Amino acid sequence: MHSGWAIFIAAVTILSLVACVILLVIASRRQVMSDDNTTGHVWDADLREMNNPLPRWWMWLFVLTVVFAAVYLAFYPGLGSNAGTLNWSSQGQFEAEQAKARTAMAPQYARFVAMPAEELVREPQAMGTGQRLYLNNCAACHGSDARGSKGFPNLTDKDWLGDNSLDAIKKNIAEGRVGMMPPMGAAVGSVDDVRNVANYVLSLSGSGHSDVAAQLGKAKFGTCAACHGADGKGNKTLGAPNLTDRVWLHGGGEQAVIAMIVKGKNNVMPAHAKVLTPEQIHVLGAYVWGLSQSTPVAAK
Amino acid sequence: MTGDPALTVDPAAKAETGADRRESVIRLYEKQPEIYARAVSGWFAGWRWALVWATQLLFYGVPWLQWNGRQLMLFDLEARRFYIGGLVLYPQDFIYLTALLIVSAYALFLFTTVAGRLWCGYACPQTVYTEIFMWVERKFEGDRMQRMKLDAGPWGARKLLRKSAKHGAWIAIGLWTGFTFVGYFTPIQTLGASVLSLGLGPWETFWVLFYGFATYGNAGWMREQVCKYMCPYARFQSVMFDKDTLVIGYDAGRGEPRGTRGRKTDLEAAKLGHCIGCNLCVQVCPTGIDIRNGLQYECIGCAACIDVCDGVMDKMQYPRGLIRYDTQTGMQGHLSRSEELRRVFRPRVLVYTAVLVSICAALVTSLWLRAPFKVNVVRDRGSLASIVDDGFIANVYRLQIMNTTEQVQRYRIGVQGLPRAATDVAGVVVVEAAQARWVPVAVTVPPDDAARAGAGPHGIEFTVERLSDVPGQAPYRIQEHSTFIVPR
Numbered sequence: 001m002h003s004g005w006a007i008f009i010a011a012v013t014i015l016s017l018v019a020c021v022i023l024l025v026i027a028s029r030r031q032v033m034s035d036d037n038t039t040g041h042v043w044d045a046d047l048r049e050m051n052n053p054l055p056r057w058w059m060w061l062f063v064l065t066v067v068f069a070a071v072y073l074a075f076y077p078g079l080g081s082n083a084g085t086l087n088w089s090s091q092g093q094f095e096a097e098q099a100k101a102r103t104a105m106a107p108q109y110a111r112f113v114a115m116p117a118e119e120l121v122r123e124p125q126a127m128g129t130g131q132r133l134y135l136n137n138c139a140a141c142h143g144s145d146a147r148g149s150k151g152f153p154n155l156t157d158k159d160w161l162g163d164n165s166l167d168a169i170k171k172n173i174a175e176g177r178v179g180m181m182p183p184m185g186a187a188v189g190s191v192d193d194v195r196n197v198a199n200y201v202l203s204l205s206g207s208g209h210s211d212v213a214a215q216l217g218k219a220k221f222g223t224c225a226a227c228h229g230a231d232g233k234g235n236k237t238l239g240a241p242n243l244t245d246r247v248w249l250h251g252g253g254e255q256a257v258i259a260m261i262v263k264g265k266n267n268v269m270p271a272h273a274k275v276l277t278p279e280q281i282h283v284l285g286a287y288v289w290g291l292s293q294s295t296p297v298a299a300k
Numbered sequence: 301m302t303g304d305p306a307l308t309v310d311p312a313a314k315a316e317t318g319a320d321r322r323e324s325v326i327r328l329y330e331k332q333p334e335i336y337a338r339a340v341s342g343w344f345a346g347w348r349w350a351l352v353w354a355t356q357l358l359f360y361g362v363p364w365l366q367w368n369g370r371q372l373m374l375f376d377l378e379a380r381r382f383y384i385g386g387l388v389l390y391p392q393d394f395i396y397l398t399a400l401l402i403v404s405a406y407a408l409f410l411f412t413t414v415a416g417r418l419w420c421g422y423a424c425p426q427t428v429y430t431e432i433f434m435w436v437e438r439k440f441e442g443d444r445m446q447r448m449k450l451d452a453g454p455w456g457a458r459k460l461l462r463k464s465a466k467h468g469a470w471i472a473i474g475l476w477t478g479f480t481f482v483g484y485f486t487p488i489q490t491l492g493a494s495v496l497s498l499g500l501g502p503w504e505t506f507w508v509l510f511y512g513f514a515t516y517g518n519a520g521w522m523r524e525q526v527c528k529y530m531c532p533y534a535r536f537q538s539v540m541f542d543k544d545t546l547v548i549g550y551d552a553g554r555g556e557p558r559g560t561r562g563r564k565t566d567l568e569a570a571k572l573g574h575c576i577g578c579n580l581c582v583q584v585c586p587t588g589i590d591i592r593n594g595l596q597y598e599c600i601g602c603a604a605c606i607d608v609c610d611g612v613m614d615k616m617q618y619p620r621g622l623i624r625y626d627t628q629t630g631m632q633g634h635l636s637r638s639e640e641l642r643r644v645f646r647p648r649v650l651v652y653t654a655v656l657v658s659i660c661a662a663l664v665t666s667l668w669l670r671a672p673f674k675v676n677v678v679r680d681r682g683s684l685a686s687i688v689d690d691g692f693i694a695n696v697y698r699l700q701i702m703n704t705t706e707q708v709q710r711y712r713i714g715v716q717g718l719p720r721a722a723t724d725v726a727g728v729v730v731v732e733a734a735q736a737r738w739v740p741v742a743v744t745v746p747p748d749d750a751a752r753a754g755a756g757p758h759g760i761e762f763t764v765e766r767l768s769d770v771p772g773q774a775p776y777r778i779q780e781h782s783t784f785i786v787p788r
Contacts, residue, residue, distance in 0.1 A: 024328075027328045028327070028328045028329065051327075053327045053328060053329050053330040054328060054329040054330075054529075055329065055330075055331075055332045055525055055529060056329050056330060056331045056332065057332075057522075057525065058329060058529065059328070059329040131738065132738070135698065135738055135740070139680070139682070139698075139740075140681075140682045141682055142682075143680055143682060143683060143686075143696045143740075143742075144680050144696050144697070144698045144738075144740035144741075145694075145696045145724065145740040145741070145742040146740070147686070147688065147694070147696070147742060148686075149682065149683035149686040150683070150686070152682075152683075
């Protein structure tokens with residue numbers, strides 16, 4: 001807060017408190033002319049105000065609220081930018097509650113962390129937790145059914161861009177992942193060359209293509225082979241996708257493949273190490289691992 | 301209302317002396333006089349005690365009742381489950397609380413219109429706890445005169461002992477009340493165990509003490525002040541009143557002129573009414589008013605003055621009912637019983653009754669027809685639609701299935717609305733007792749059916765069936781609407 005405003009707010013707060021006290025003192029006793037138990041005020045010639053005092057405890061409640069305000073302002077933030085002696089903040093309270101929840105769940109997670117993926121997927125409680133973590137953190141991109149969509153990988157098939165061990169999945173969740181396909185249009189050659197290579201790529205998975213163009217493009221595929229391999233089966237170390245299956249993360253068909261070759265792609269999976277604890281990542285990783293296993297996951 | 305006599309001016313006294321205007325002090329506040337209500341017994345006092353027993357047996361007793369291995373009535377705020385008998389309520393069922401509040405409000409309006417402040421006089425916790433606390437007070441300090449003498453007297457060992465014993469008993473009742481109150485939200489048996497082992501959580505401690513202090517303060521110290529200055533109902537109940545509302549009234553026509561007399565005095569000759577001016581009706585009044593001044597907002601309708609006056613009338617061998625429950629028209633016109641009864645069925649009573657009965661009927665019907673589970677459908681927002689294997693169009697949803705029974709249940713999920721639409725949920729979904737579960741569901745439609753339906757959104761219905769374990773019993777079915785989008 002700007003210091004000028006902070007001073008203004010502090011001043012207004014203190015003045016209001018003082019005004020409350022002054023009001024009480026001024027109003028508490030009043031000398032008036034009256035002989036009929038009224039305050040002596042007359043409106044419209046006949047409306048008079050009866051002397052009807054408040055109970056004393058009411059006055060003490062009033063005083064108490066003023067005292068409460070002073071005590072509150074001493075402990076909690078309220079006087080402008082003064083943080084109060086308790087140093088309370090909503091952020092701090094939130095973190096304290098998170099820490100408390102973590103402590104409460106610690107024994108549960110400690111048990112899960114000691115278990116390998118194969119055991120965790122048979123543990124309904126772990127999979128329930130995993131599913132909730134998944135729905136809260138992953139489903140926005142990968143979909144509630146984890147089948148992904150264009151640009152967001154399907155987690156339930158057996159097609160993995162990288163290693164599909166639990167450790168690799170956990171690393172991807174924690175640190176994120178960057179999938180980078182450089183623009184290769186110039187390296188491949190002319191517009192026709194690019195179309196020919198695209199047709200060759202489509203032919204690898206038996207997708208719709210022109211045989212003539214594919215034959216012409218085969219020679220130019222050497223540029224791609226550096227990452228995708230001479231047989232087009234990809235390279236899991238580099239994260240280069242397998243081109244011989246029919247999984248098209250960024251869209252299939254000639255136009256999409258041409259666009260990919262010409263423009264390249266930079267696809268990012270954000271890191272979650274700051275959002276999730278290592279124990280949560282372990283359980284979540286096992287849940288994701290379980291999604292692509294042939295035996296159905298316990299919680300499904 | 302009456303303050304320090306030196307500071308307030310009695311208009312009657314001034315009028316008599318015809319004195320000149322003089323200066324006096326108007327005060328914003330003043331100490332309220334202590335009210336020493338005299339003990340009373342009789343027909344209405346019996347009713348009040350009956351209601352004290354009924355309400356308190358209910359309040360203190362219910363948390364200890366068990367049902368199917370859990371507390372009969374438990375409001376589990378942490379898990380957001382509210383157990384009332386066999387009923388398991390979710391936060392989604394808050395409409396029932398609304399209905400309950402409306403029923404309570406209209407019942408209050410109806411009773412008030414017909415018979416005045418019945419609630420205040422007999423059933424209000426403020427009255428009930430004050431009754432209990434005054435009984436304790438009488439046990440330790442005696443009745444009205446003894447209490448006044450004790451308070452006026454100097455502090456000594458005897459006074460200290462009696463006062464501290466009274467407050468000790470009050471605090472004990474207050475704490476037990478607070479403990480019971482918290483026992484509706486935390487299982488009371490574990491709560492009792494943690495009290496005994498001094499292991500009460502900070503919030504439980506706070507609420508036990510808070511509610512305990514509120515009971516002690518309100519029933520021990522505040523008493524009629526709550527009714528006079530705090531209670532909103534006391535202030536707006538007068539709008540429910542009319543001339544045919546049953547109120548506690550003093551029959552001035554019969555009672556006046558009041559005065560002392562012997563039992564044998566000839567009233568005609570002495571020009572006296574039935575009121576002997578004993579002031580007992582003032583002494584028993586818990587709010588410290590004189591009912592003979594007419595209907596006053598302070599009157600909580602407890603009928604203590606009726607009980608005590610009837611006793612006096614019996615002694616004097618006059619007919620009972622100088623102070624009685626009667627309507628204002630009845631008091632003035634001396635209507636017969638049947639005439640007064642006929643006046644009960646007046647428009648506002650009929651309207652209140654109609655509203656009350658219809659809401660009660662709606663509430664009962666709604667509870668009776670209540671589904672044993674709930675379903676929410678949430679469409680995935682990340683992607684509207686995707687094309688999966690063989691050109692099938694897929695839309696993804698999350699179904700939340702909330703099991704409102706206390707048994708494990710099995711559900712089958714289906715979808716209708718588009719030809720050959722299918723879900724990917726294989727087999728049945730199992731949901732634990734009183735638990736909710738999210739189920740991701742992908743709905744797929746074959747490409748030719750999707751093309752025939754056309755691009756854009758299409759309404760679909762999810763059907764969730766609870767499978768019955770009883771052979772031959774039809775499954776319970778809930779349909780939930782959603783939208784299936786076919787991309788362009």
